Amino acid sequence: MTRLLTVDAELMTGTIIDRPNRFVVRVRFGDTRERVFLGDPGALEGIVEPGYKIICSPVNDSDRSTDYDAIAVFVGDVCVSVRTTLANDLFESGIRGDAISVFDGYKLEEREPSLPDHGRTDFRLITPNNTTAYVEVKSCTCIDNMIAKFPDRQTERGRRHLRSLQKLHNDGYESHIVFVVQRPDVKRFQPYRDVDPEFADLLANVQENGVEVHAIVTAFEPPHYRLQNNDLSIELN
Structure with missing residues (x-):
């Protein structure tokens, strides 16, 4: 398969807790809970679900209300990208x-x-x-x-x-x-x-x-x- 892009940022894996609104998902990283920006405002039924593993990237921006971006979610063994743009x-x-x-x-x-x-x-x-x-x-x-x-x-x-x-x-x-x-x-x-x-x-x-x-x-x-x-x-x- 042809390589198109590579993520240069740090990637972290957590567990989805819930999705309080279209653009935020709460994620557990070990003993901590974080609000993560979700760039895909779609319904994402069967994808962004409690208990699913999610890949995130930390973001250092004092103007933001979230410190992480959602990158992809594991649906079983399938890695689903959740970055619409x-x-x-x-x-x-x-x-x-x-x-x-x-x-x-x-x-x-x-x-x-x-x-x-x-x-x-x-x-x-x-x-x-x-x-x-x-x-x-x-x-x-x-x-x-x-x-x-x-x-x-x-x-x-x-x-x-x-x-x-x-x-x-x-x-x-x-x-x-x-x-x-x-x-x-x-x-x-x-x-x-x-x-x-x-x-x-x-x-x-x-x-x-x-x-x-x-x-x-x-x-x-x-x-x-x-x-x-x-x-x-x-x-x-």
């Missing part, structure tokens, strides 16, 4: 290393570029034909029977991004959405219709109308993140 870094590393087959020959032009109309997206790429492509990246950690599913909460923001990608395509730009599955125990991807049927319908619609939909799979083997599957099978139901 890391999906963009993983994708960028894959692009720079020519590791994602569907983007072979593409080059990174700008991260978080302004769109021609308004707003921003995650990446602007230069295609092998020297044209412009826009990419929106989504982090995915929810699975059901080895099927990766997104989203695990209702996402108006995600729907808005799909509409933006459709407008870009209609205006003549190549546009893509990439789901970065941050756990290795998956065989295919589906939108989570039971959670957000409107997102599922919209994803199928934009694909039918020219927006390209992809999914890749990454694995965290502390301290390294690796690309396990650069073209995961997708089912849009």
Whole structure:
């Protein structure tokens, strides 16, 4: 598997006590209890659960109310990354290393570029034909029977991004959405219709109308993140 990123910070393993809110998890490190920042505000059912082992990194910042960041949680033997914003870094590393087959020959032009109309997206790429492509990246950690599913909460923001990608395509730009599955125990991807049927319908619609939909799979083997599957099978139901 291609190595994408490496965590340079110190890593500590603790045990989850509970999750008092979307952005904080309380963790036991030996005899001490600490509040840990959780960068993934998703439901994380079956992942952030009391008693599960969690990997954290200490942070020295007097302006913060928490002294640790949550990095990953062990669900059985599977290490699940819980850093939503890391999906963009993983994708960028894959692009720079020519590791994602569907983007072979593409080059990174700008991260978080302004769109021609308004707003921003995650990446602007230069295609092998020297044209412009826009990419929106989504982090995915929810699975059901080895099927990766997104989203695990209702996402108006995600729907808005799909509409933006459709407008870009209609205006003549190549546009893509990439789901970065941050756990290795998956065989295919589906939108989570039971959670957000409107997102599922919209994803199928934009694909039918020219927006390209992809999914890749990454694995965290502390301290390294690796690309396990650069073209995961997708089912849009």
